[in-house]
Amino acid sequence: MSEVVTFLGLVVTAMVPFVLVAQGTMLSGRAGVFNVSQEGVMVLGAVIGFLVSYSVGSNLVGIAAAAAAGAVTGLVLAVTTTYGRMDQFVIGLALFFLCLGTAGLLYRVTIGVTLTPPRIPTLPDVSIPLLSDIPVLGPVLFEQDLMVYAAALLSVALWYYLYRTDAGMRLRSVGENPKSADSLGISVARTRIWTTTAGAALMAVGGAYLPMVYTGTYTEGIVAGRGWLAIALTFFGGWRPQYIVAGAAFFAGMDVLALRAQVQGIGIPFQFVSMLPFVATLVVMVFALRWVRVPAFLGRNYDRESRLSG
Amino acid sequence: MTTVEVQPAPTPGDEPGRAGSARGTSLLWAGLPYLIAVLAAFVVAGVVVALLGHSSAQAFEAVLTTSFRTPLGMRETLHKWVPLVLQALAFTIPLAAGRFNIGGEGQLLLGASGAAAVGILLADLPTPVLLPLVLVAGVLAGGVWAALAAWLMVRFGVNEILSTVLLNFVSFALVDYLAGDVWADPGAGFAATVPIGAGGELAGIGRPPLHVGVFVALAVAVCTAVVVRRSVAGYELQAVGANERAARVHGVRTARVAAGALVVGGLFAGLSGAIEVAGVQGKLIEGMQGNFLLLGIIIGLIARANVLAVPFVAFGIAVLEVGASAMQRRAEVPAELVLIVEALILIFLLLSDVLAARLRRRLS
Numbered sequence: 001m002s003e004v005v006t007f008l009g010l011v012v013t014a015m016v017p018f019v020l021v022a023q024g025t026m027l028s029g030r031a032g033v034f035n036v037s038q039e040g041v042m043v044l045g046a047v048i049g050f051l052v053s054y055s056v057g058s059n060l061v062g063i064a065a066a067a068a069a070g071a072v073t074g075l076v077l078a079v080t081t082t083y084g085r086m087d088q089f090v091i092g093l094a095l096f097f098l099c100l101g102t103a104g105l106l107y108r109v110t111i112g113v114t115l116t117p118p119r120i121p122t123l124p125d126v127s128i129p130l131l132s133d134i135p136v137l138g139p140v141l142f143e144q145d146l147m148v149y150a151a152a153l154l155s156v157a158l159w160y161y162l163y164r165t166d167a168g169m170r171l172r173s174v175g176e177n178p179k180s181a182d183s184l185g186i187s188v189a190r191t192r193i194w195t196t197t198a199g200a201a202l203m204a205v206g207g208a209y210l211p212m213v214y215t216g217t218y219t220e221g222i223v224a225g226r227g228w229l230a231i232a233l234t235f236f237g238g239w240r241p242q243y244i245v246a247g248a249a250f251f252a253g254m255d256v257l258a259l260r261a262q263v264q265g266i267g268i269p270f271q272f273v274s275m276l277p278f279v280a281t282l283v284v285m286v287f288a289l290r291w292v293r294v295p296a297f298l299g300r301n302y303d304r305e306s307r308l309s310g
Numbered sequence: 311m312t313t314v315e316v317q318p319a320p321t322p323g324d325e326p327g328r329a330g331s332a333r334g335t336s337l338l339w340a341g342l343p344y345l346i347a348v349l350a351a352f353v354v355a356g357v358v359v360a361l362l363g364h365s366s367a368q369a370f371e372a373v374l375t376t377s378f379r380t381p382l383g384m385r386e387t388l389h390k391w392v393p394l395v396l397q398a399l400a401f402t403i404p405l406a407a408g409r410f411n412i413g414g415e416g417q418l419l420l421g422a423s424g425a426a427a428v429g430i431l432l433a434d435l436p437t438p439v440l441l442p443l444v445l446v447a448g449v450l451a452g453g454v455w456a457a458l459a460a461w462l463m464v465r466f467g468v469n470e471i472l473s474t475v476l477l478n479f480v481s482f483a484l485v486d487y488l489a490g491d492v493w494a495d496p497g498a499g500f501a502a503t504v505p506i507g508a509g510g511e512l513a514g515i516g517r518p519p520l521h522v523g524v525f526v527a528l529a530v531a532v533c534t535a536v537v538v539r540r541s542v543a544g545y546e547l548q549a550v551g552a553n554e555r556a557a558r559v560h561g562v563r564t565a566r567v568a569a570g571a572l573v574v575g576g577l578f579a580g581l582s583g584a585i586e587v588a589g590v591q592g593k594l595i596e597g598m599q600g601n602f603l604l605l606g607i608i609i610g611l612i613a614r615a616n617v618l619a620v621p622f623v624a625f626g627i628a629v630l631e632v633g634a635s636a637m638q639r640r641a642e643v644p645a646e647l648v649l650i651v652e653a654l655i656l657i658f659l660l661l662s663d664v665l666a667a668r669l670r671r672r673l674s
Contacts, residue, residue, distance in 0.1 A: 036471060084664040089410055089471070090611055094656045097604055101649030108644040109362060228475045235469070271487035278479040285473070286466045 007256065008140040012148060013213060014252035015245075017042070017206040019151045021230035022237060022244045023158055024202030028074070029239055030162065031195040032175040034299040035077060036092035039227030040099030041070050041200055042207030047103040049208025050218040051110055053120045062120075063147075063208050070204025071197045073099060078196035082189045085301045107218060119216045123147060147209055154202075158241040171195065175295035178302040188302050203227070225278070226255075232281045238292040254280055343666055347658035355651045359643050369641040373633030373648065385518050387625075387632045389590060392527040393418070394631075395624040396582035397606025398613070399534055400575040404470075405615045406538065407550040407571040413459060413474025415603035416481035417452040417576045421583025423481075423488055424451030426594035429506025429587065430493050440509035445526075445584045452580015453573050455481065460569035470572060478603075489596045501596035512589035521589035530578065531621045538617045547571055551615070601649070605631070608652050612659060627652060 021038050028035050045066035053062030073095050080086045111118065123145035132142040162168040173181040174191045182188050206226075211218045233251050237244030254277035261273040356366040377387040397414045404411040425448035432440060455477055462468040486501060493503040512521045538544035549557040550567045558564045586598055609627050613619035634648035 080661070084661065086660050086664065090660065091657070093410075093412075093607055093611070094653055094660070097608060097649060097653035098657070100604070101646050101653055104646035105358075105644055105650060108646060225475075225479045228472065228479075232472050232476070235472070269487055269491060271483040271491070274486075275480045275483040278476045282462065282468070282473060282476050285468045286462065289467050 005136060005139050007260070008136075009144070010256045011249065011252045012140060012144060014255045015248040016147050016151045016213075017209050017226055018230055018233055018248040018251045019155060019245055020206035020209070021203045021227060022233040022248065023151075023155060023241060024199035024206070025231060025234040026199075026237070026239050026241065026244060027158065027202070028078075028192070028196040028199035029234065029295055029298055030172050030175045031192045032178060032295060032297040032300065032302065033078060033081060033192050033196045033199075034088050034092070035074070035196060035199060035203075036089055036231065037073060037077065037095040037099060037200070038203050038230055039223060039225070040096035040103075041073050041203040042210075042223045042227045044073070044099040044103045045070055045204030045207030046210050046218055046222055047107050048204070050120060050211045051106060053212065054118055055110075059120065059123055059212050062212070063205055066204040066208035067201040070207075071201040073204075074197040074200025075193070077200065078193040081301050082192050085303060088299050088301065104220075117217045117219070120212065122214075122216050123212050145213065147205075147213070152245075155241050155245045162241065172295070175297050178297055179304075182302070182304055188304070192302075203230075206230070229277065229281055232285055235292060235294070236281075236284060236288040238288075239294055250284070251277065251281070339666065339670070343659055343662035346662045347655050350658045351651050351654035354654055355647060358647065358650075359641075362643065364641050364643050369637050369643045369647075372637040372640045373630060376633045376636040377629045382518055383632060385520055387628045388520060388524050390631055391621075391625055391628040392523050392585055392589075393582040393602045394605055394609060394628055395527050395531055395621050396578045396585075397602045398609035398620045398624050399531065399617065400579035400582070401606050401610040402575075402613065402615050402617055402620055403534070403538070403547070403578070404568070404571040404575045405551070405610055406547050406617070407568045408554060409463075409568050409572055410471045411456065411459075411474055411572055411575045411579075412471050412603070412607070413456060413477050413576070414579045414582075414606050415599040416474065416478035417455045417579030418583035418586070418599050418602060419478075419481040419485050420455040421448035421452035421580030422587045422594050422598060423485060423583075424448045424580070425510075425584035425587040426488070426493070426503055426506055429510035430504060433507030433510070435507065435509050437509040440507055441512070441588065444506065444510040444588050445581070448584020448587065449577050449580045452583060453577040456576020456579070457569075457573045459576075460572040463572070464565045464569045474572075485594065485596055489594050493594070495593070503594040505593045506587065510588055511592060512585065521585075523585035523589040526581075526585065528621075530581065531617075534578075535617045543567075543570075604649070605652070608656055611656055 021042060025035055025038060048069045049059075049062040049066035051062075052065040053059045056062065077088070077091055077095060080091050081088050125143050125145055126149075128142040128149075132138040134142070160168075162172060170181065170184075170186045171191055173184075174186060174188050178188045181191075207223060210222050210226075215222070229251055233244060233247050236250075237247040258273050258276050262270040352370065356370065359366045359369045377383045397418065400414045400417065401411050425444045428447040429440065429444045432443065435443070456474070459468075459470055459473040459477060462473045463470045489503050490501040495502050495504045512523050514521050538547060546557065546562045546567050549560070549562055550564045550571075554564050557567075582602070587594060591598060605627055609620060609623045612627075613623045630648050630652065634645040637643050637648070638645040
């Protein structure tokens, strides 16, 4: 029983980076900007979050700094694609490289090569009174760190905003048919810029969460493909906040399962277990795409003077 | 999914009678963004180096001259050029059809695994039999890995960026299994297989010895340029990339062309892995993919998906890469800086394209 509770608790923790990064991808994608720099932005967020937390002594400041750095990359992506009308995938990949290089350089310059890397305190668990006393559900859902609650609240807020408010509907219209949106007086450029900036900030926070919850220190390869998996998760969740949370449980479950099987050993070579999340994602994509509708204008740039786009 | 400019934009001033000067102007317009981008990237890097408290001049000298000062430096550069040019082509050919192959390193690792498997299992065969087998096994293994992504793309509509990336991670685990378990060399001290048979190794030519893979890569690059620019298949490839709907209307089987482009990219990446095994390492090593994938993508994008430009851009990046480690040794500037420089060259190049287009519109 307690085995199950521990496992589920780990899954909920592992969901956080997936949820944050996929919601960030979804948010800008809903306005038509397909960001593919997740993996790099997460690495940058992890490094900046770790370094700032280490030097300031506060994880929250570290998270804020990571968010700011992520926002800058999102702003670059948004401005170059909206005003320069440059290819979203090309700029996204270029930012991916730039983030990797910057992250590596920052870590090397401030910490260098050490045998015992410096540590930061991991995020403490916060129990919610009363709710945490519920059997099974309590310890799994309500004895977690603050970021778990933040990610959950964010997902609810995004769902409410996108599907229950006028502003959210206008935002979605930009990703579906920017010409109509434009003709109704919605600023396509402004919508794309704020969603992409905010989305990239979320991705960086998702990266910063990793050293703060798992190891307490930054190691190269800590992101380990989660950024790319989060893109898959966004498709899997049909670009809707509520399904993204549900899908994240699957991705996080794979993550935890692979890790546990490696530690305990289950008779087959552990390398095949570590393939599992990626193979499972590929298989799931095949089925997910049958019912998923992606935003119609995803990945394309809007030119109000062109007769073709609309 | 997306459109990528395959050819540089047409330039004004192409009136008859002024052909000579028009060609000169168009070359200038084509070259100017590159010049601006490289200069701007180096200025930024110079400022960063200075801020870190090192000498920018010393760092630049190490980066730019290491390849040319000694024959050994040139050999290292050419050996680095081989995987770079093949990885760049593996990215560029699908890009010409508007598809993004981000799976070059997985395809390289599969190619290396295939080559190592043949080289280890049939180690006793003589060179004329074993070497071709090693190379072919590598090429085919890379092609199969890309074909998986192509099949998912055509049959199920799975985004090829995702499928190729996810397959990379599967290949990491596979290499870990092969090099750390199946054919592990316990004496190596890290995850590596036992060496392949001597008959599977590429010969070296000259002094210091340059492995034959350099010439294989050169031949592949030349053939690719000819096929893409002068054949029906190459024309269809570019047609799909330029305007997929128009190509389909005119009877091009676009899905087949796109899938074929991905598979050809995989074959090239597989070849790069086989050459790394047969020419450089002599075995399969975990982590041997380095950052060839990133560099291949950067090269392909800087070359603007132009297969003729790829070998030259790849050479420039190889010079930077070889210089980077020298810079770290001599000027104590972290080698990561070079990745930033390369990404900045790309971003500034794209930016100056936009600016040049605006400037040209205003002038005309």
